[in-house]
Amino acid sequence: MAQGVCVITEFREGAFRRVSFEIASEGRRLADELGEPLLALALGESIDALAADLGNYGVEKVYVVDDPNLKNYRAETYVPVAAEVLNNLDPKVILTPASVDGKDFSARLAARLGAGLATDCTELKVEGGSLKAKRPMYAGKAFAWYEWADGAWPQMASCRPNVMDCLAPDTSKKAEVEGAGVEVVAGTQTQVVNIEKDAGGKLDLTEAEVIVSGGRGMKGPENFAMLEELAKLLGAAVGASRSAVDSGWRPHSDQVGQTGKVVTPNLYIACGISGAIQHLAGMSSSKYIVAVNKDPEAPIFSKADYGVVEDLFQFMPALIEEVKTLKSTC
């Protein structure tokens, strides 16, 4: 009989990634509603000593697989180990991170377990003892609610980072930690040849709380220095429209939209971006949107909480000065 909610954490370079705490917090809420225990599966290298801290977010028991072969994520090493533990645990619900590696891991694990998977969920709830999951489709132009067929355990959902509320950590609570007792066999099908860090530990767009984005109106790559400066002041990431990427002004990883990153920051500042439907699809779920555009008819204004009809080359320097003033007084 399937039992419990199990969250699978993501661990990189000696630390849990934040999304692990988000899904633990979400798992806690669901476990309470289901009247089930909250378990976690933690895979990684040198993860043992940190595993008990998952208790800060409501995890009761953590199954740990700590092995040097788990240093970098590789599906063929991670997935068989996780599947073996989960087949033994037989949880009702499995939550995973819908991070880049997490998406790969989740789909392979679901196929191996024969489980139904809802990817990149933004909202979860319990109804009649069963999970319901809401997830965006068409890059956020629509949402769908998913349900699992009767008896189709485990119900598996990967969760979009930065969307689900994270509990304030209660450091007095520790989780019970147990070795999962499975053997790790290093896969031979793939090798990580190299990992090159982005300059300055760049904040990823999908995990940024503030994004400053530029489009064709920026006129050239050199002018993005302005956006970089503002981003630095705000602790933000810099994004771009496809036009800016296609023009070679910005790296492809900066593209926001239906064929780029779909983002949900607290604040999205669109600078010299017209607001084509494919761009809007990728950023319309941002909490607040600011548009700076010299054309009062630009479609981006129909989505913007605060619209600024101005030449960006006049306005952005003024905005940067105001932000500096704000930062110096608080």
Added chain:
Amino acid sequence: MNIVVLLKQVPDTETKIRIGAGGKSIDTSDIKWIISPYDEYAVEAALRLQDSAGAKVTILSMGPERVVESIRTALAMGADHGVLVDDPASEGSDGLGKAKVLAAALGSMDFDLIFCGHRAVDDDENQVGIMVAELMSLPHLGLAVSIEVADGKVTIQRPIEGAKVTLEGTLPALVTFGGAHAIWNPRYASLPGIMKAKKKPLETKTLADLGLSAADVGAQGAKVKVTSMELPAERQAGRKLEGDTGEKAKELVRLLHEEAKVI
């Protein structure tokens, strides 16, 4: 070298999405159908290997008859051969169901590499290709923004949060494509290409041809299904700020700090 590209037909990205009658899927009247953009990148990547190494490129798709047009487009771009699994019993498949159908079709094909999009831009499920890899015990190299094939190995670069990973895999392997239009810039079908495509082989298969039954896949076999759809709350246009440049900048900072509390 043989490459099979998994291709899904999706609504044009220009489409304004409306919910259809029944509330569980979108209204597909008046939709223009296109090759999912990331699958188009996969086709382009395969054709580059056709150009450079003489790879033979097969397009594999599952879907209704209208998909023939998208397969013909890929053939016109330069692919050699098309296969469409067209069976009403496969409708309503979940991601795993779709992967089972595609894996069954791939089972009787010769390939060194399977290429596909990392996600289809309709349901954005991000799972079908990866599940095919798992079902067929193949390595998966995901989100490729570059690809090299040599000495029985495939090497890609994949961006992850804050870093770029170089990953190498043994053949046969499945590669999903990410990146942007600027990298893969899919070629257009030329007029001679379009003429030639009409004569290229395009087979149609049913579930029975693949040794599958309706109970394995389709709505019957689905472990997870959509029960309702909704549109996001229509965003209301907010206010346009007034005043000269300096006043607007001041006011914007005040609003973001005091009202929205986001800076």
